Amino acid sequence: MTKSPFSISSALSRISRPDNSQDDAGTALDLTPETALVPKRVRNPDETRQKLLDAAFGEIRRAGFGGASINNILDHSGVTKGALYHHFSGKAKLVNAVIEECLPGYVDTVWLNELENAEDILPILMEQVDRLSGDNAPELLEGGCPLARLASGAGELDESLRKRIDGVYRYWRRGLASHIGKAQFNKTVRTDVEPSSVAEFLIATLHGFLTRPPALRNLETQDAFAREFARYLNNLRPAG
Numbered sequence: 001m002t003k004s005p006f007s008i009s010s011a012l013s014r015i016s017r018p019d020n021s022q023d024d025a026g027t028a029l030d031l032t033p034e035t036a037l038v039p040k041r042v043r044n045p046d047e048t049r050q051k052l053l054d055a056a057f058g059e060i061r062r063a064g065f066g067g068a069s070i071n072n073i074l075d076h077s078g079v080t081k082g083a084l085y086h087h088f089s090g091k092a093k094l095v096n097a098v099i100e101e102c103l104p105g106y107v108d109t110v111w112l113n114e115l116e117n118a119e120d121i122l123p124i125l126m127e128q129v130d131r132l133s134g135d136n137a138p139e140l141l142e143g144g145c146p147l148a149r150l151a152s153g154a155g156e157l158d159e160s161l162r163k164r165i166d167g168v169y170r171y172w173r174r175g176l177a178s179h180i181g182k183a184q185f186n187k188t189v190r191t192d193v194e195p196s197s198v199a200e201f202l203i204a205t206l207h208g209f210l211t212r213p214p215a216l217r218n219l220e221t222q223d224a225f226a227r228e229f230a231r232y233l234n235n236l237r238p239a240g
Contacts, residue, residue: 052073052079059072070091092161099164107168111172122236145211147172188238190237
């Protein structure tokens with residue numbers, strides 16, 4: 001049998017592409033000279049954008065709009081500055097996205113979801129206030145209400161961003177008013193009150209309390225607020 005002449009190209013081919021070139025898990029390895037043992041980076045723009053939003057939301061909760069630091073957002077997200085400016089042209093655009101995409105979710109999670117399908121919403125509203133100073137206070141309220149925190153610096157924002165913040169408040173007010181209307185139908189709230197007005201008052205009251213830094217919401221102020229909040233809720237009960 002005649003032996004095939006030695007060929008450098010065929011020898012290299014056998015080295016770089018062995019007959020059974022699979023790893024222990026059975027996945028073929030790409031060992032061509034250009035890509036040998038170099039892991040491929042899989043980019044996920046949606047995941048990167050969400051990391052930036054989450055980090056910006058936390059930074060705004062901590063420092064407000066004026067004090068929010070782009071460097072802190074980058075540190076917490078693990079994203080490069082180039083990637084940030086790829087998704088958002090500037091700080092205002094990033095804040096805009098936080099307002100539109102994060103704050104409605106905060107309103108749902110902390111204030112509205114628990115009222116869904118509840119026949120009597122008044123005890124739930126009272127529990128939401130009672131837990132503000134307890135160990136089970138929502139993590140989203142650490143450092144104060146993020147919506148109130150952002151609204152308190154609204155003077156630093158342009159008109160379009162202020163309108164978007166107001167839009168989140170309107171979303172909260174509509175949702176709460178809808179639950180109050182359902183409670184009136186269930187005869188657990190007086191029918192002679194206007195749901196949207198009651199919702200506006202409750203939100204304004206909560207907003208005023210939550211704009212105080214947690215360090216200033218001591219047991220005495222918490223008890224006074226909870227007592228008067230409960231008094232107002234009890235006045236919403238139907239007579240008899």
